[in-house]
Amino acid sequence: MDRRSLLEVARVARGLTQETVARRSGTSQPTLSAYERGTKSPTLAVAERILHSLGFDLGLQPRVTFREVHGERGGTYLVPDQLWRVDPPACFAPIDVRDAGRSLRTSDLLNRDGRIDAYAWLVTHGDEEQLFNHLDGALLVDAWPDLAPRLPSAIRSEWQPLVRDAAMGWLAGERSKWQDEHRKPISRRARERAIRRLASRGLTADEIRRTLRG
Template sequence: MTSVDAQRLTAMTARRAAKAEPIAARAGWAGERIEGRVAYLIGYVCRRGGGGVVDSLAGRLIESARLEAGLSGAELARRARTSRPTLAAYEHGVKSPTLETATRLLAAAGFRLDAVPVPSFEVVVDSRGRPFTVPDRLPRLPIRQALARVRLPVHLNWSDPDRTYDLTDRRQRHRLYEIVLREGTAEDILTYIDGALLVDAWPELVLPVQIRRAWERTAFG
């Protein structure tokens, strides 16, 4: 069994969602609007003295929140009592905001920053020698991402690569979940599987016994 680094997966998922398929509504990995212009923001990684991916990730969160709120850079800078050039530097990863600064900028856009547990993963080999991936907890997705219209990548749906899955349709969502649980990597699970919807679908999914037992022992445990 192989352990997968959670922070690396978070960054990979963020990059993938930023390149979201054109037919999906742009939910973005950064978060979702809930009630009263409040959002739970997913995947924020913060460290002092960081650079590269971490700085870019923070900036992308801030930019995603600003665009979702329909604010210009100048308006968000005014609300957050900072300068437009400083905000631009954060959004482009030139400067790294502190956690306090990022929280203030997001709040000015009507969002809230939450710490969300990131699953760890194991690759398990079944009795036929086929690997499958299992998380140690159920992942959660923003509502619009969980109910988007998507095309699976070729490594998941090689026999019908042009098929579109409407995840608002229960039957289509169940079929996609069966494919991802059988064939998907950790990144695929974080991109397509919502834990609450998976629990609801669980009794109806057609899965090999070993995959079902592994998920029930770890993610459902």
Template sequence: MTGSLIERARCGSGLSQRELARLAGTSQSTLSMYEHGAKSPTLAVAERILNATGHELHLVPRVVFTTFTGPRGEPFAVPDGLWRLEPKDATASVVLPQHLHWSGPSRVYHLRDRRDRARVYEIVLREGEPTDLLTYVDGAFLIDLWEDLVIPADIRSAWGPLIHTHGANQ
């Protein structure tokens, strides 16, 4: 896992193994072994290498979902915490998969547009599985939209405490 993280950071910053090894104060052969999983760096070394690529290590809490059942037997997922999407993902143009947007023709939603973002969040909160929520919903944008979302009362009630804990108006 560390190797793929180092390789992603290196490639994302446009550095060759040789350039990164020089910047991080290690050898190219050692860096190659890290990237291919043949050797594991200590946390301090991994942090030094990632810093040389312009990246940082961050501790991010894992989100755990609980499945609830709506009044008509339909399941919906509620997390124990909120998360942030990368800005490019939180404001992307998306076409929802069929299992989410099953009631009409496919269309492009522009998450940069508040109205489109609200519509996507309504659909994903009602129809989505945890992976869908993690893909399309940004915690800060959800808090901002919360009072304007048209969602079933049971979903609003189940998500409400989490939303209000993180700052939405009561």
């Protein structure tokens, strides 16, 4: 996958030219260009210096890998091994998609309905770069109850565990926080809220019971 380099993503997010970033970070423009193209690799210290000049810090991010799955009608689609986050403003940037008639149209990711429309297209037709650059894990979980019915069953069943794992992770964190704050079992009302929220994410009754017992 030809993802944009970290330095390029940071520079574009700030809306700056290579010349401006090179001047701010004490790097030449040709060298910065080589870093962004991947023809030359900066040391960790140099990368940190450039990112610091843009107001960013280096951090750890899960490495996402994709596998190709064959669809029911002979087509293929991609499924990741985990969800990831897309930093704003990239996660709200418009995306051009083709509808069933192959006409090109622009989906507005700032609008929830537009985001659901774009995500339906991405998980069905998107390549690795399109998925990684536009599909935000948290926004996907939020959209899932409305998005899932629009997906072919084979695709829905592949992505459902990713959404379920995110929901279970949320509940585990909420339970831990509640117990740390109150030192007593979660209340019936809070339990009912958790059940409704997990059910809205598509978890089965058995999965909800296992999560609540955990």
